[in-house]
Amino acid sequence: xxxxxxxxxxxxxxxxxxPDLQGEPIAADKTFREQFExxxxxxxxxxxxxxxxxxxxxxxxxxxxxxxxxxxxxxxxEHKPSLGDNAA
Amino acid sequence: MTTMRRITxxxxxxxxxREAMQKDERVFLMGEDVNRYGGAxxxxxxxxxEFGEDRxxxxxLSESAFxxxxxxxxxxxxxxxxxxxxxxxxxLALDQIVNTAATLRHMSGxxxxxxxxxxxxxxxxxxxxxxxxHSLEGWYAHIPGIRVLAPATIADARxxxxxxxxxxxxVVIMEHATLYNDEDELPESGDFSVxxxxxxxxxxxxxxxxLAFSANxxxxxxxxxxxxxxxxxxxxxxxxxxxxxxxxxxxxxxRKTHRAIVVDEAWRSGSFAAEVACRIGEQAFYxxxxxxxxxxxxxxxxxxxxHLEQAAIPQPEKIIAAVLKALRR
Amino acid sequence: xIDFKMPxxxxxxxAGTLVEWFKHPGEAVHKGDxxxxxxxxxxxxxxxxxxxxxxxxxxxxxxxxxxxxxVIARIAGPGEKLDEQEQFVVPSASIVExxxxxxxxAEPSKVAPAIAEIEMKTAAAARAMVxxxxxxxxxxxxxDLSHIAPGRAGVIGLAEVEAAALHAHTLxxxxxxxxxxxxAEMRKxxxxxxxxxxxxIPHYWVSHAIDVTRLMEWLEAENARRPLxxxxxxxxxxxxxxxxxxxxxxxxxxxxxxxxxxxxGEVHVGIATALRGGGLVAPAIRDVDKLALSSLMEKLADLxxxxxxxxxxxxxxxxxxxxxxxxxxxxxxSVLPLxxxxxxxxxxxxxIRPRPWAVGGAIAVRRVLTVTVAGDHRVNNGRHAxxxxxxxxxxxxxxxxx
Numbered sequence: 001x002x003x004x005x006x007x008x009x010x011x012x013x014x015x016x017x018x019p020d021l022q023g024e025p026i027a028a029d030k031t032f033r034e035q036f037e038x039x040x041x042x043x044x045x046x047x048x049x050x051x052x053x054x055x056x057x058x059x060x061x062x063x064x065x066x067x068x069x070x071x072x073x074x075x076x077x078e079h080k081p082s083l084g085d086n087a088a
Numbered sequence: 089m090t091t092m093r094r095i096t097x098x099x100x101x102x103x104x105x106r107e108a109m110q111k112d113e114r115v116f117l118m119g120e121d122v123n124r125y126g127g128a129x130x131x132x133x134x135x136x137x138e139f140g141e142d143r144x145x146x147x148x149l150s151e152s153a154f155x156x157x158x159x160x161x162x163x164x165x166x167x168x169x170x171x172x173x174x175x176x177x178x179x180l181a182l183d184q185i186v187n188t189a190a191t192l193r194h195m196s197g198x199x200x201x202x203x204x205x206x207x208x209x210x211x212x213x214x215x216x217x218x219x220x221x222h223s224l225e226g227w228y229a230h231i232p233g234i235r236v237l238a239p240a241t242i243a244d245a246r247x248x249x250x251x252x253x254x255x256x257x258x259v260v261i262m263e264h265a266t267l268y269n270d271e272d273e274l275p276e277s278g279d280f281s282v283x284x285x286x287x288x289x290x291x292x293x294x295x296x297x298x299l300a301f302s303a304n305x306x307x308x309x310x311x312x313x314x315x316x317x318x319x320x321x322x323x324x325x326x327x328x329x330x331x332x333x334x335x336x337x338x339x340x341x342x343r344k345t346h347r348a349i350v351v352d353e354a355w356r357s358g359s360f361a362a363e364v365a366c367r368i369g370e371q372a373f374y375x376x377x378x379x380x381x382x383x384x385x386x387x388x389x390x391x392x393x394x395h396l397e398q399a400a401i402p403q404p405e406k407i408i409a410a411v412l413k414a415l416r417r
Numbered sequence: 418x419i420d421f422k423m424p425x426x427x428x429x430x431x432a433g434t435l436v437e438w439f440k441h442p443g444e445a446v447h448k449g450d451x452x453x454x455x456x457x458x459x460x461x462x463x464x465x466x467x468x469x470x471x472x473x474x475x476x477x478x479x480x481x482x483x484x485x486x487x488v489i490a491r492i493a494g495p496g497e498k499l500d501e502q503e504q505f506v507v508p509s510a511s512i513v514e515x516x517x518x519x520x521x522x523a524e525p526s527k528v529a530p531a532i533a534e535i536e537m538k539t540a541a542a543a544r545a546m547v548x549x550x551x552x553x554x555x556x557x558x559x560x561d562l563s564h565i566a567p568g569r570a571g572v573i574g575l576a577e578v579e580a581a582a583l584h585a586h587t588l589x590x591x592x593x594x595x596x597x598x599x600x601a602e603m604r605k606x607x608x609x610x611x612x613x614x615x616x617x618i619p620h621y622w623v624s625h626a627i628d629v630t631r632l633m634e635w636l637e638a639e640n641a642r643r644p645l646x647x648x649x650x651x652x653x654x655x656x657x658x659x660x661x662x663x664x665x666x667x668x669x670x671x672x673x674x675x676x677x678x679x680x681x682g683e684v685h686v687g688i689a690t691a692l693r694g695g696g697l698v699a700p701a702i703r704d705v706d707k708l709a710l711s712s713l714m715e716k717l718a719d720l721x722x723x724x725x726x727x728x729x730x731x732x733x734x735x736x737x738x739x740x741x742x743x744x745x746x747x748x749x750x751s752v753l754p755l756x757x758x759x760x761x762x763x764x765x766x767x768x769i770r771p772r773p774w775a776v777g778g779a780i781a782v783r784r785v786l787t788v789t790v791a792g793d794h795r796v797n798n799g800r801h802a803x804x805x806x807x808x809x810x811x812x813x814x815x816x817x818x819x
Binding site for chain 3: 374376416
Binding site for chain 3: 017018019020033036037039040041044045047048051052057058059060061
């Protein structure tokens, strides 16, 4: 899975929690709380959706790493069980 | 440059009869008082002198007998034109028309056809009272095996007869008794034959479609003229052929205007107007902005006193009211 | 035969617009079934029915706005014969079998036309008259027929649809894109409710700072061993503790109206939920005191998104006996909330903050939550609030029994 796929996965998870954000610009490095008034309920739902879509286990202590778009993408990239790249 | 001349509906019918007998020696006219009297409505006056007694034949006072004889003549290779004095008397020949003329092609498996033309005067408005004022065109339009025509204009009166004679199957031509004195201009000469399968747009409009035939065309046009100053433009369709009906022209108009008003001198219940309205419901339902309106005669035997007779049959005022109702004004 | 009326879905609701029917004549209904969707100032609310039986008829059409209390449907109880009601539709039916309540006793010949007329009017009201051409044109233009007023003869025809299309183009879009919510309307509703609260209720406030370090440590340990999908937010044990504490102080739990306070034996906690864009609703979770933490968390996770999407149920809007207003994380230390009438108290929580604290005679840094109770002085007083807060503190410090 390349970075573009991970980005798509993360943004889909974001939109499934907050459908009204579709079409709005998302700053990669600002936290969701800062940008969209995300609270802990929104964040938890986002984490759960991300987990279901990517298969990545996310312990509670790691939550702070996933509070922005870039943070979430990096985390998934690092922790995604690798299936082997398509490019040989 | 075509010279025009002004003639009456009656004269147009006579001209058509003359032309037919000139063009084809198998054509002959038969009916009550068509020879010596010149026809109950004077449509054949003078023709006997021109073509002889064999081709303009007076018949006994028995519709069943002479219509049957006409059917026989047609079967035998002639091209008879049977004149039944009025549609009221045609009831006595219903069995011949419905059970013989209309069915022989079917029942003989195509071995026989009945190339017969029947002309009859129809309708009310001349104070001829209950038994002599019927508008039963719808009954004939109900029967498979015959064609039914209703010439409303001088041009149609002149031009429908020849194509009817050319048709190998029975054709009934309905001439409304109040039209005979109408006048209009026609060319001096030429081919007067008209298309007998299509309806005609007599007046173009976008707000409502008035469908009518025969004597009601004039009334529909009068209603349309009265509504035009109010900004309501009615389209008037002359049905011309009642069987078969020209669905295409009808629906094209209704799709444009979204409102349909059907005028028929018959009584409303089980009328020909009901058939037209139902077809519009079937084929143009989603184009309708209002239910189809019908303007028919009141459900009474046609009265004798003039004012009551006029009150019983369709009038331009009633057509106007129906148009306004369809427009919800 | 039961008259199902437009319910009041909030203290200030005067009228509601029927948006959609979910149950139709002939369908069986059970207690708790959602029967219709009603649009109010607070968004679209799903209306539940609390009777068993069969829905017999709709009394108002889709799109109609009616005052609270208007009969909107009729439900036949189980065992009630429906045949009699079907005869109601046939004007020539035998008069003897019909017992219409609203018609005074009259001679049979007078009653029959009256019945026919009422049935015709009901039938007419239940279905708007739209001409086929009008309906098709509205579809082409993407117009909602329920927003078009009928014209002459009560018909929505081409003229009415075309006029509506013209009108729509000259006006700015009526609703902001926030799902089933109209935030402008919601703000009006909040303004009205809060003004009334401030005006009618003599508020007093009692605050308490609670060391919740133990709770948070327990929560972290609990979440570490739970799969991600079952993890708890601290709101869950907080809610449960509030519910258990309130049970011991019934003067804080219930409704006040017409000079009378009715204490509730049940604890249904309203969850004050902020909506993106500035709206606020406080739908209730029922019987919080009886729910296990996992269930409570599930209900919270279901309720909050639905509140934000504007899809709440009527019971959720009216059942709260007490409300919790939690500022959540990264906000202020404390809040002095206003009570939602007809409730008589509200519990406000600030953000959990690290604070210097006296622990065992020394200073330590602890995680502290400031809880403020507002009370209706007509019904309760500082003593009740104080008792509640100390009870809450005890509960929060033994999370394992929540």
